[in-house]
Every structure is written in C-alpha cells, then in structure tokens.
Amino acid sequence: MKILIRGAGDLATGIAARLYRCGHEILMTEIKEPLTVRRTVAFSRAVYEGHARVEDMEAVLAGDLEEARQILTRGDIPVMVDERADVRETFCPDVLIDAIIAKKNTGTKITDAPFVIGAGPGFTAGKDCHCVIETKRGHTLGRLIWEGTAIPNTGVPGNVGGYTIERLLRAAEEGRIEPTVSIGSQVEKGQIVAYTGGVPVYAAMSGIVRGMLQEGAEVKKGMKIGDIDARCETAHCYTISDKALAIGGAALEAVELYGRIKxxxxxxxxxxxxxxxxxxxxxxxxxxxxxxxxxxxxxxxxxxxxxxxxxxxxxxxxxxxxxxxxxxxxxxxxxxxxxxxxxxxxxxxxxxxxxxxxxxxxxxxxxxxxxxxxxxxxxxxxxxxxxxxxxxxxxxxxxxxxxxxxxxxxxxxxxxxxxxxxxxxxxxxxxxxxxxxxxxxxxxxxxxxxxxxxxxxxxx
Missing domain, CATH: 3.90.550.10 (Spore Coat Polysaccharide Biosynthesis Protein SpsA; Chain A)
Incomplete structure (x- = not known):
C-alpha cells in the first residue's frame, strides 16, 4: 500500500522501517528545519543533508511528487518538505500516519485518507483518526487504541538506564545551537555540551550523547536539544530504538489489519x-x-x-x-x-x-x-x-x-x-x-x- 507519514523524526523513522521492510511504499513529509534530537536514526536528516541512511534504509530529499515517485521506483524512501502534508491530495495514500509526536493534533483529519493513524497524545480514535498508537513507555507502549485517546503527555521523559529528567539537554537561551560534543561522545556531569544563544548548556549526568540537534538550528529557551544515555552503548546511537520499533510494530499491525478490510x-x-x-x-x-x-x-x-x-x-x-x-x-x-x-x-x-x-x-x-x-x-x-x-x-x-x-x-x-x-x-x-x-x-x-x-x- 501507499503510506504517507507526517514527520520523519526518530519515532516516525521506526514506523517507516517496519512498514518499508514489509514492502509498503513510504513517503514522508517534514518541516523546513527539522528539530530531531536523535537525528542519526532519523530520516528527517535528509532535509538538510540531501539523504539519510538509517541501518539498511536510505531516505532521499524530494523536491516534488514526481521526484518522490522516482525515488520510490529505486526502492528508497522520499522525504518532502511539506509541513501540512498537502501532497496527500495528489499522492492519494491508502494510509496516512501522523507521527509528528507534537503531543497535539496539528491538523490531521479522519478524512485525509481511507485509513488514518495518530501516534501519541492529541488524537482521538473515531474522531480525527481511525486508531491511535500509545507512545508512552511502559506496559501499554505500542498498543493500538480503537476508541479514545493515548495517555496524556506528563512532561516527564521515560526512564532510560535509570534516569528520566536528568538525561535531557535543554536550551539555556533562545538562539542558535552550537554543540561542543558529537553524538556518540562520552560526557561527564557538569560538562558543557553546547551553547544556545551563546549561553552554555551543562550535562546533568554522565553518559554517552545519544542525541543532539544539528549545529545552527534555531531553538527556544527550555527546548529539548539533546539526550544522554547512562547505558553508554555506542550502537544505541546509530540504531533504531526499542521504543521506535514498538511503535512501528503497532503501525504495521494496524496497516496489515486495514489491508484485510480494504x-x-x-x-x-x-x-x-x-x-x-x-x-x-x-x-x-x-x-x-x-x-x-x-x-x-x-x-x-x-x-x-x-x-x-x-x-x-x-x-x-x-x-x-x-x-x-x-x-x-x-x-x-x-x-x-x-x-x-x-x-x-x-x-x-x-x-x-x-x-x-x-x-x-x-x-x-x-x-x-x-x-x-x-x-x-x-x-x-x-x-x-x-x-x-x-x-x-x-x-x-x-x-x-x-x-x-x-x-x-x-x-x-x-x-x-x-x-x-x-x-x-x-x-x-x-x-x-x-x-x-x-x-x-x-x-x-x-x-x-x-x-x-x-x-x-x-x-x-
């Protein structure tokens, strides 16, 4: 089936991976300046680099739908800059998945495609989509919700390696980000890891930098700009996470079920x-x-x-x-x-x-x-x-x-x-x-x- 995914961040990439590997055609849309922290495992990187390889998959920036179709013909995944996913009108997907993970619905409607999936909080199954995927870590992660909503955003990140709030790096000031470390680098608690608007950002814990926004990205004060992982597994920085794969598995389940109904x-x-x-x-x-x-x-x-x-x-x-x-x-x-x-x-x-x-x-x-x-x-x-x-x-x-x-x-x-x-x-x-x-x-x-x-x- 033809599947349009709104968003190309790390979780959206996990969804794309599950579907792509089962033979579905995937087209992804993004904003002009993606703000994906875990960019080494995100197809959104293609927007500013022209292409993005994640594991065994290649995503390529497409300027229009014709170019996107050529990329699909080659067996790769096209990514288009199209904030509202207007391409759906001409691409005519069988399935539309909103995987922006904005914690709210930014405009997706149940009528946007024959089958519409919303990932995370902000969507109501039966109202603005046909089903919702639970994205919160824990017992219900990756479950399909056919009536109602996902767990509301708590503002507290999930526990990874025994840490929650401490593992996040947040902008100290509004302005452009200047990282002082790279994804995969080992850092110590209290170390300067970046400057935002000229103000230093300090690590709140020791570990490996699993995610960091690209240099020069415009950020707002308090915004998430990076992620530290106490487990210090370098491979985790370059492979799709367990969470993204669980959410992707849920999307695949929903799509396959729709395939039996279509x-x-x-x-x-x-x-x-x-x-x-x-x-x-x-x-x-x-x-x-x-x-x-x-x-x-x-x-x-x-x-x-x-x-x-x-x-x-x-x-x-x-x-x-x-x-x-x-x-x-x-x-x-x-x-x-x-x-x-x-x-x-x-x-x-x-x-x-x-x-x-x-x-x-x-x-x-x-x-x-x-x-x-x-x-x-x-x-x-x-x-x-x-x-x-x-x-x-x-x-x-x-x-x-x-x-x-x-x-x-x-x-x-x-x-x-x-x-x-x-x-x-x-x-x-x-x-x-x-x-x-x-x-x-x-x-x-x-x-x-x-x-x-x-x-x-x-x-x-």
Whole structure:
C-alpha cells in the first residue's frame, strides 16, 4: 500500500522501517528545519543533508511528487518538505500516519485518507483518526487504541538506564545551537555540551550523547536539544530504538489489519422508513441543531475508502447524501417495508462492487452511533470473516450489522416489514457482538426519543 507519514523524526523513522521492510511504499513529509534530537536514526536528516541512511534504509530529499515517485521506483524512501502534508491530495495514500509526536493534533483529519493513524497524545480514535498508537513507555507502549485517546503527555521523559529528567539537554537561551560534543561522545556531569544563544548548556549526568540537534538550528529557551544515555552503548546511537520499533510494530499491525478490510466491504444506509410511530418525517427532525439523518451521513464521511450507498425516497436526504459522497439508491415503494429497502441496497451494492465480501447495514435514526464502533465492526469482520458482526450492549444485539456474503441469499428472500433480525435468529451461533455504548444503540421511534437521546448523548 501507499503510506504517507507526517514527520520523519526518530519515532516516525521506526514506523517507516517496519512498514518499508514489509514492502509498503513510504513517503514522508517534514518541516523546513527539522528539530530531531536523535537525528542519526532519523530520516528527517535528509532535509538538510540531501539523504539519510538509517541501518539498511536510505531516505532521499524530494523536491516534488514526481521526484518522490522516482525515488520510490529505486526502492528508497522520499522525504518532502511539506509541513501540512498537502501532497496527500495528489499522492492519494491508502494510509496516512501522523507521527509528528507534537503531543497535539496539528491538523490531521479522519478524512485525509481511507485509513488514518495518530501516534501519541492529541488524537482521538473515531474522531480525527481511525486508531491511535500509545507512545508512552511502559506496559501499554505500542498498543493500538480503537476508541479514545493515548495517555496524556506528563512532561516527564521515560526512564532510560535509570534516569528520566536528568538525561535531557535543554536550551539555556533562545538562539542558535552550537554543540561542543558529537553524538556518540562520552560526557561527564557538569560538562558543557553546547551553547544556545551563546549561553552554555551543562550535562546533568554522565553518559554517552545519544542525541543532539544539528549545529545552527534555531531553538527556544527550555527546548529539548539533546539526550544522554547512562547505558553508554555506542550502537544505541546509530540504531533504531526499542521504543521506535514498538511503535512501528503497532503501525504495521494496524496497516496489515486495514489491508484485510480494504475494498472488501460496503456500507448501506437505510433511510426510507415511513415514521408511522413517530407521526411524520423523523429523519428530518432536529437534534442538537442538525437533522437526524445528518449524523449518519457524517459517520459515512469518516470512511472515505469504503463504497457507501443510501436507500431513501426523501429528496432532502438524497441531496445531502450526494453532497457527502454517498451513492443514492431510490426507494419509491417504502410501503413494502424494511425488507424492500434492504434488498434494494444489497442489489445495488453487488451490482456496483461484485467482489464485495460483506455489507454493513446502518439505520439512519441512530444519532448516537460513533465512527469508533463502526471501525471495530470492520476490525472484527477482518478476522471473523464468516460471522454476522453487529453492535450491541451487554449481550443485547443492535444496529449496525455487517453481513458476510454467505447470507446475501437469505436476506434477498425477506418480505414485508421483516429485517435482518429474522435471519440472525436462524443463526444465533454465528452472531458476534461488538460492545458499544447503550446510547449508540438507541433509535428514534417517538418524538419523546429526540429529547431522551439528546440528553443521554450530550449530557444536556
């Protein structure tokens, strides 16, 4: 797959290494003046040196996408100066990984690529990316987070060789850095290791200099400019760290899982109900200032790599769906019940994507449903390919439901106001429930439900 990595520091390089060695195409972006402390093991060095070799890999500075493609053809890794990663618009990556490690999101959106990964604090899975990688040293390092966030930044560096805060070198003053030692040098506590803005920076411990900013880099007072390692292993200065490899392994796991999902499934939204119990057009009713149907369409936007369709006879919904990139399947006979909508969507999806292995059916009146839950359903389907996967809470199944192709014939035999639940009842041992919040499963049948869902979902 084509993978765009924002950032080319040491941790981003660990991610690139894992993916590159498994045969993926990697393009990395950086800022004009990278501030990577562990630059001997970072591809960001290519920005000011023209190329950077790390272990058995070569990164080369590319001036534009055409040059980047030539570098990819040679089997190397292109690095572009592109702070906002605008190249994604023309490179069209399958996966975008934000590995800037800025401890905040600097602009990455879940819609930037079919699959988006955020490394470290500042990202929320299901909101601005599809999954988050834990980057904090400790028991959870390298774990994939499919719902929620990574551990917040504590401001205290991880323990390496028995030291935390002491191992960091920080700028004594604003200005340009002038190192007095090199990466790999042995230093003693109290020794001057650099000048920043003309002011000396002293080592707070003895050890080996594992990282140091390049000479002439512009720094701010208090900024991290170097790193001392008490273990004094010279090889550690020139090889990718255990932390970077753990994070890279997590990225590889996520990418490989996405590879099992990519192109395999479709999404069909059912929005042709008559709203008899509600007493009118419930999908156009307002919740929190937006029509009910808009919440499901917004969820659909979170999965740009998935073929999406909506079954409806409502012109307003049809227009909003087209604006959201969702293909319209018109239902002119809503009186034929939910089975008719289901069959229309199933038939249209199979005609457009004959190779589809499964279809996720969503109803349009669940405004509390979250992208994280849909992603977890895709994930479960990737490893439980023959199972019926649905959202649920404490053993109670609900919508949405992902149907593997083996059940398509049974779904096409449904009649009247009978939905897929009848097929599930015939195969109870084939149903897998993905745990979700109770508020996500609540749909709107009555006007009272609008206020109840509003209060439960937003806590108003």
């Amino acid at each position: 192109g395999k499934y479709g999404l069909v939204i059912l929005a042709a109900g008559r709203g008899e119990r509600f007493g009118g057009d419930k999908l156009s009713s307002q919740i929190h200032g937006r029509p009910v149907y808009q919440y499901t369409l917004d969820l659909a936007r979170s999965f740009p790599g998935v073929e999406k369709m909506i079954v409806t006879g409502n012109e307003r919904i049809a227009q909003a769906a087209l604006e959201a990139g969702v293909t319209l399947v018109e239902n002119r006979e809503p009186d034929r019940g939910i089975s008719w909508s289901l069959k229309l969507g199933l038939k249209a999806m199979r005609e457009k994507k004959p190779e589809v292995e499964g279809i996720l059916f969503c109803v349009c009146d669940q405004p509390g449903l979250r992208a994280a839950t849909i992603q977890k359903i895709w994930n479960r389907a990737a490893v439980k390919r023959e199972k019926i996967i649905c959202a649920g809470h404490e053993g109670r199944s609900g919508n949405p439901v992902l149907w593997p192709g083996k059940y398509f014939p049974e779904l096409m035999e449904l009649e009247g106001d009978v939905g897929g639940r009848a097929v599930m009842a015939r195969h109870p041992d084939q149903v897998e429930i993905v745990e979700s919040r109770d508020t996500e499963l609540r749909d709107i049948d009555r006007k009272e439900d609008l206020e109840e869902i509003w209060e439960r979902r937003w806590g108003i």
